[in-house]
Amino acid sequence: MNDSVAKYYNYGDANIIDWAQEAESVIRDIAEHVKEASHSKLLPATRTEAYINITTLGDKMMCVKLNAEGLQIVGNVHDDKTRDSSTNTRYETPYALLSDVCSSYVNSFGSSLVNALTALDQEHSQHRELEDVE
Numbered sequence: 001m002n003d004s005v006a007k008y009y010n011y012g013d014a015n016i017i018d019w020a021q022e023a024e025s026v027i028r029d030i031a032e033h034v035k036e037a038s039h040s041k042l043l044p045a046t047r048t049e050a051y052i053n054i055t056t057l058g059d060k061m062m063c064v065k066l067n068a069e070g071l072q073i074v075g076n077v078h079d080d081k082t083r084d085s086s087t088n089t090r091y092e093t094p095y096a097l098l099s100d101v102c103s104s105y106v107n108s109f110g111s112s113l114v115n116a117l118t119a120l121d122q123e124h125s126q127h128r129e130l131e132d133v134e
Contacts, residue, residue: 020045023052023066026094032112033057033098033105042079053078057104064097071097 023045027037040051040063049067051074056062063075065084071091074084091097098105 016047017068019048019050019066023050026052026066026071030054030094030098033109035059040079043081051079051081054098056098056102058102060102062101064094073097073101 020039023039027039030037034054034056036053036055038053039045040053043051043063045051049065052064052066054062054064055078061077062073063078063080065072065074065081069090071094072084072088074081074088076083089100091100095105095109
């Protein structure tokens with residue numbers, strides 16, 4: 001194989017998306033705001049997509065396909081893609097998807113944000129108190 005072809009294949013391989021890893025990142029990001037999020041056990045990740053089972057805080061179950069087009073709900077229960085269609089709504093982020101289908105996600109995320117800002121404010125206040133003592 002000549003050098004330019006080898007470089008092309010090396011470049012292409014380095015830019016292949018690991019969809020199982022992408023799905024794991026999504027699962028970690030939303031875990032605090034859903035009852036359950038996990039890789040589909042029946043729909044394995046491929047070179048082009050991965051499936052995530054989600055149960056919302058409102059007990060809505062779904063199977064979500066993650067690929068280069070974004071995320072889309074493809075099933076109303078875990079491990080199901082019977083609703084997979086090119087006309088499904090596609091979401092750029094898991095947050096947009098969850099905001100659209102679950103009002104309790106919005107409340108959970110908002111509460112988490114308030115808690116984080118409160119903790120940051122308390123930390124900042126403690127730091128100012130220490131500076132005043134010195």
